Amino acid sequence: MTQDENDLLDVAPGQPHSNILSETAAYVIGLALALILTGVSFWVASTSVLWGPGVAVGLVVLAIAQMGVHLVFFLHITSGPDNTNNVLALAFGVLIVFLVMVGTIWIMAHMTANMAPPPELTNLQMQH
Amino acid sequence: MTTEAATIGLTHGGSEDTGLGHRGPESKSIVVPYGFWLFILSDMVLFSALFATYAALVNATDGGPTTNQLFDRTLVAIETMALLFSSFTCGLAMIAAKRANMAWTQIWLLVTGLLGAVFLFIELYEFAHMIAEGAPPQRSAFLSSFFTLVGCHGAHVTAGLLWIGTMMAQIWAKGFKEHIVRRLLCLSIFWHALDIIWVAIFTIVYLIGTLP
Amino acid sequence: MSVIFGKLTWDAIPFHDPIPIITSAIVLIAVAVVAVIVWRKGWWPYLRDEYITSTDHKRIGIMYIVLALLMLVRGFADALMMRLQQSLAIGASQGYLPPEHYNQIFSAHGTIMIFFVAMPFIIGFMNFVVPLQLGVRDVAFPTMNNVSFWLTASGALLINLSLFIGEFARTGWLAFPPLSEKEFSPGVGVDYYLVALQISGVGTVLTAVNFVTTILKIRAPGMSYLRMPVFCWTSLASNLLILAAFPVLTVTLALLMLDRYMGFHFFTNDGGGNSMLYMNLIWVWGHPEVYILVLPAFGIYSEVAATFSGKPLFGYRSMVFATMLICIISFCVWLHHFFTMGAGANINAIFGIASMLIGIPTGVKIYNWLFTMYGGRVRFTVPIHYLIGFMLLFVGGGLTGILLAIPPVDFITHNTLFLVAHFHHVIIPGVVFALMAGYTYWFPKAFGFTLHEGLGKAVFWCWFIGFNLAFMPLYLLGFWGGTRRLQHISDPTWAPWLNVALLGAVIIGVGIVLTVVQLWYSIKTRDQRMDVTGDPWDGRTLEWLTLSPPPHYNFAVLPDVHGEEAYWTRKQTAIKLDQLIKEPDYQPIEMPLGTPVGVICAFFASVCGFAIIWHIWWMAILGLIGAFAVFVWYAWQDEHEHVIPVDEVRKNARERRRIRMEHLHNLSQST
Numbered sequence A: 001m002t003q004d005e006n007d008l009l010d011v012a013p014g015q016p017h018s019n020i021l022s023e024t025a026a027y028v029i030g031l032a033l034a035l036i037l038t039g040v041s042f043w044v045a046s047t048s049v050l051w052g053p054g055v056a057v058g059l060v061v062l063a064i065a066q067m068g069v070h071l072v073f074f075l076h077i078t079s080g081p082d083n084t085n086n087v088l089a090l091a092f093g094v095l096i097v098f099l100v101m102v103g104t105i106w107i108m109a110h111m112t113a114n115m116a117p118p119p120e121l122t123n124l125q126m127q128h
Numbered sequence B: 001m002t003t004e005a006a007t008i009g010l011t012h013g014g015s016e017d018t019g020l021g022h023r024g025p026e027s028k029s030i031v032v033p034y035g036f037w038l039f040i041l042s043d044m045v046l047f048s049a050l051f052a053t054y055a056a057l058v059n060a061t062d063g064g065p066t067t068n069q070l071f072d073r074t075l076v077a078i079e080t081m082a083l084l085f086s087s088f089t090c091g092l093a094m095i096a097a098k099r100a101n102m103a104w105t106q107i108w109l110l111v112t113g114l115l116g117a118v119f120l121f122i123e124l125y126e127f128a129h130m131i132a133e134g135a136p137p138q139r140s141a142f143l144s145s146f147f148t149l150v151g152c153h154g155a156h157v158t159a160g161l162l163w164i165g166t167m168m169a170q171i172w173a174k175g176f177k178e179h180i181v182r183r184l185l186c187l188s189i190f191w192h193a194l195d196i197i198w199v200a201i202f203t204i205v206y207l208i209g210t211l212p
Numbered sequence C: 001m002s003v004i005f006g007k008l009t010w011d012a013i014p015f016h017d018p019i020p021i022i023t024s025a026i027v028l029i030a031v032a033v034v035a036v037i038v039w040r041k042g043w044w045p046y047l048r049d050e051y052i053t054s055t056d057h058k059r060i061g062i063m064y065i066v067l068a069l070l071m072l073v074r075g076f077a078d079a080l081m082m083r084l085q086q087s088l089a090i091g092a093s094q095g096y097l098p099p100e101h102y103n104q105i106f107s108a109h110g111t112i113m114i115f116f117v118a119m120p121f122i123i124g125f126m127n128f129v130v131p132l133q134l135g136v137r138d139v140a141f142p143t144m145n146n147v148s149f150w151l152t153a154s155g156a157l158l159i160n161l162s163l164f165i166g167e168f169a170r171t172g173w174l175a176f177p178p179l180s181e182k183e184f185s186p187g188v189g190v191d192y193y194l195v196a197l198q199i200s201g202v203g204t205v206l207t208a209v210n211f212v213t214t215i216l217k218i219r220a221p222g223m224s225y226l227r228m229p230v231f232c233w234t235s236l237a238s239n240l241l242i243l244a245a246f247p248v249l250t251v252t253l254a255l256l257m258l259d260r261y262m263g264f265h266f267f268t269n270d271g272g273g274n275s276m277l278y279m280n281l282i283w284v285w286g287h288p289e290v291y292i293l294v295l296p297a298f299g300i301y302s303e304v305a306a307t308f309s310g311k312p313l314f315g316y317r318s319m320v321f322a323t324m325l326i327c328i329i330s331f332c333v334w335l336h337h338f339f340t341m342g343a344g345a346n347i348n349a350i351f352g353i354a355s356m357l358i359g360i361p362t363g364v365k366i367y368n369w370l371f372t373m374y375g376g377r378v379r380f381t382v383p384i385h386y387l388i389g390f391m392l393l394f395v396g397g398g399l400t401g402i403l404l405a406i407p408p409v410d411f412i413t414h415n416t417l418f419l420v421a422h423f424h425h426v427i428i429p430g431v432v433f434a435l436m437a438g439y440t441y442w443f444p445k446a447f448g449f450t451l452h453e454g455l456g457k458a459v460f461w462c463w464f465i466g467f468n469l470a471f472m473p474l475y476l477l478g479f480w481g482g483t484r485r486l487q488h489i490s491d492p493t494w495a496p497w498l499n500v501a502l503l504g505a506v507i508i509g510v511g512i513v514l515t516v517v518q519l520w521y522s523i524k525t526r527d528q529r530m531d532v533t534g535d536p537w538d539g540r541t542l543e544w545l546t547l548s549p550p551p552h553y554n555f556a557v558l559p560d561v562h563g564e565e566a567y568w569t570r571k572q573t574a575i576k577l578d579q580l581i582k583e584p585d586y587q588p589i590e591m592p593l594g595t596p597v598g599v600i601c602a603f604f605a606s607v608c609g610f611a612i613i614w615h616i617w618w619m620a621i622l623g624l625i626g627a628f629a630v631f632v633w634y635a636w637q638d639e640h641e642h643v644i645p646v647d648e649v650r651k652n653a654r655e656r657r658r659i660r661m662e663h664l665h666n667l668s669q670s671t
Helices: A003-009 A020-046 A052-074 A081-115 A119-125 B003-007 B028-057 B073-098 B102-132 B141-174 B178-210 C018-040 C044-052 C057-088 C099-134 C142-164 C189-217 C230-262 C275-309 C316-332 C334-341 C345-357 C359-373 C382-404 C407-413 C417-447 C453-479 C492-524 C566-577 C597-613 C617-636 C646-670
Strands: C589-592 C641-644
Touching: A020 A052, A020 B073, A020 B178, A052 B073, A052 B178, A081 B028, A081 C189, A081 C230, A081 C275, A081 C316, A081 C334, A081 C345, B028 B141, B028 B178, B028 C189, B028 C230, B028 C275, B073 B102, B073 B178, B102 B141, B141 B178, B141 C230, B141 C617, C018 C044, C018 C142, C044 C057, C057 C099, C057 C142, C057 C417, C057 C492, C099 C142, C099 C189, C099 C230, C099 C275, C099 C417, C142 C189, C142 C597, C189 C230, C189 C597, C230 C275, C230 C316, C275 C316, C275 C334, C275 C359, C275 C382, C275 C417, C316 C345, C316 C359, C334 C345, C334 C407, C345 C359, C345 C382, C345 C407, C359 C382, C382 C407, C382 C417, C382 C453, C417 C453, C453 C492, C566 C646, C597 C617
Parallel strands: none
Antiparallel strands: C589 C641
C-alpha cells in the first residue's frame, strides 16, 4: 500500500481532518461549550441554590464534561475505526488514573482514621 | 483530499480497517503523534498521583492557613479564561499550519504563547502572595501538596512556552516541512492536555476546596 | 559547604573503609585497563559507530544486557556479603560489617538487582527481539531508544559512584520515610538513590512509549494482533504497565526530594506530613513493577516451550487473555505490601482477594506451557532446563504468595525472612531463569554462534541447586521469627540454616563465574558452533528468518504474514515444495543514522545529577542547560536518515537465499 493509502486509514489525536470551515467550527463550538461549562462550574460553586453535598458531585461531573469537550473538539478523539487505538489508550489511561486516585483516597482515609496519633501527641508536632 | 494533506496524514476515509495490521507499518505521521499521545497519558497518571497526594493531605494544615483563607476565585477565573482561549488559538494555529500559512501560524502561536504567559504571570503572583502572607510550601503538608500540584502544572506550561518559542523559530527558519508540522501537532496535543489538567485543578483545588 | 564544591569534600572518599576503597581501586584499574586495550587495539571507532551511537535496536539491546550483567556482579557481591555477615554475626560475634555498612549493602543489593539488573536485562531482550518478531526494521523511535539506554546507564553510573564518593542509602531499596527524610538520613546516600532512579526512570518511560507504539502501529503486513508471537504480547503488557506505573514512582521520589531539598512536608513527622502516604504511592508503582519484570519472562518461556517441544504454543488465545488480565489485575493489588499498616479489615480483605485472584491467570499459563510440552518431541537444551526448573519452583513461590495474600498470615510473616524467601522464590525461577534461557536462546541470533551447551547446563544446575539451598532455609527462619535485614543474629540455633544459605549463595556465585567462563570459552571455540543458517533451533518465529546476526535493516523485504507462527508455516511450505518463495522486488532501504545525542545527553544528566546530590548548584544548572541544548541542536538537524542502496540489499538477500537453499537441500537429502 502506498503512503497515501496508509494515511487514509488511521488518525492520530489532534489531527483535524476536513476543510478549513468545519475545522474552525469544531474549535469554535468547543470553545463555546467549554466557556458555558466553566461558567456553570463557577456559578454552581458559589450559589446556595443547590443541596450542599451535591455541589461537589456536580462540579466533578461538569469537570468531566469539560474534559470531554476538549477531547472531542480540540483533540478530535472520536469513536470511528481509525481512532480505535487512541480511544483504547485513553481508556487505559483513565482506568489507571481512577485506580490511583480512588485507591489512594480510599486507603489513606482509612489509614488516617485508624492510625492518626492520639490528640495528646498531636501537639508535639506543631513546631515550625 | 489533496496529496499534501494525505502526506501529512490529514485525511481519513471510512474504512473497514480497524488497526489489524494488514497493511504493514504505519507512516510516521501516524506513529509520532500516537507515541506522543501515550506519553501524554503517562503524564496524566503523573498528575493523578499528585492529585491523590493533594486529596490525602488537603486537611493536613498543621494549624496553618487553609484553602478558604488563601484562594482567590477571581484570579482563578482569569487564569482559566486565559488558558482556555490559548487552547482555542492553538487550534487555529494548527489549522493555519496545515495550510502552510506562515503569517497566521506565527500570529496564532504568538497569541497562544502570550495567553500562556498571562496564565503563568497570575500564577506566580498568587504564589508570591501566598509566600509573603506566611503560607509557603514549607508551612504544612497541605501547602506542600498545593504548591507541588499547581506548580507542576505551571512548570509544564513553562516548558510549553519554551516549546512554542522553539517551534516559532523552527517554522520561520525551515518552513512547513513534514517533521516540523508533526512536532507542531505534538505541541498542540500537549497544550490541549494542559488545559484538561487545569480543568481538574480549578475544579478540585480551587472550587471544591473553597465551598462554603 | 562551599559555593564551588557544595557539600563535596575529600572526606567523601572512604579512605578508612577497606571494602569500598579496595573495590573502588580494583574497578578504576579495570576501567583503565579496558580503556588502554580498546585504544591500543584500535577498537574505539568500531565501538563508537557500531554501539555507542547506534540507533539499531539490536545493538541497543545488547548494550542493555551488557550493563545488566556488569551490575549483576555488584548486586551479587552485595548478596554474598550479606550471607557472610549473617553466618558470622551470631551470638557474641558482630561479624565484619557494622550496621551502617550492612544497611547500605542490603539497600544497594535490592536497588541494583531490580533497577539495574532485572529491568535492563528484560528491556534488552525486548529491544533485540520484538522488532525482529514483528517482522519490521526497528522500533518506532530509534533515536529515543538510544537516549533511553544512556539515561539508564547514567543512573547505573551514579549508583556505582556512591561506592567511591560518599555513601549509599541505608533505608532499604524503597527508601521509606521518615528514615529517608533529611532529619534521619542527612547524608548523600538517599540523594544518590533518588537522583539515579529519577534519571533512569525517564529512560524507562521513554522505552515504554517506544514499545507500545511499535507493537500497536509497526508490524509486518498481515500481522494482526492475534498473529503476534506471545513474547510481543507480554512485551506490550509490560510496557503498558511501565507507562502506567513509572509516573507514580517519579512523583513519589520527587515528593521525597522536595522534602529533603526544600523542606516540604509530604512525609515528614511534623507539619502534617504522612509517611503512610509514601508507602501507598510507592507500592502503587512497586507491585506493577514486578509484573513488568515477570510478564516478558513468561513470554520468553512461551517461545522456548514451543520451539524446543516442536509444537505450537498450547492455548495461544488463553495465553494472550491471561497476560492482559494479569496486566490489569496487577494494578489492583498493591495494598498487600502493607496489610500491617492499618487500613482495616475491609480494605485488607478486598486487596487480599484480588491478590489471590491474580494467581488464576498465572496458573492458566503454567498449564499452557505444560500442555505445550506434552505430546511434543522435547529437546533438552539449556533453555528447556530453565523452563522446567521454573515450572517446578515458581509454583512453590507463587503458593507462598497466596499464603502471604491472607492478611492474618501476613500479620505474622510481614517483613520476615519468609517474605524474603517468597520474593526471591518468584523472582529467581520466574525472572532470572527466563533471562538465562533467553540469553542462551537468542545469543546465536545476536552473535552468529551458539554458546557451549555443557557449560550452560552446569550454570543451570548451579542456579537450581544454589537457589534452593540459599532460600528454602529462609522460609523456616522467617517462621521462627527471623526479621529481614538483620545485621546480627541472636539465636545460635539458626546458624546451621544460615550456613546452608551461605553455601547456596556460593554455589550461585560459581554459576555466575561459569557464565563468564562459558562466554569466554564459547568465543574462543566459536568456529565449532557457527550458526550458518540463522535458524539454529528450528525456530517458529520471524527472527529466525534472518541470518545471524541480521543486517542492520533486519529484512530485505518485510515478510508477508499469513497466519499464526508466520515463520514456521513459511518454512514448512519451503521444505515441502523444496524451494524458497519467489524472489521479491528489492528496494533501497531508509534507515536512521547513528547519533551521539543519547550519550551526550546522559553525560549532562550525570553531571546534573551528581551536582544535585552534592548541592553544587552552578554545576546542576549547567548540566540542565547542556542537556536541553543538545536536544535542541539535535532537533534542528534535518538529515536523520541514510539510504542503503538496493545493490547492497540485493546482495545480502541473495546470500541469505543461497544459504537457505543449501540448507533446504541438506534437509531433503537427509530425509
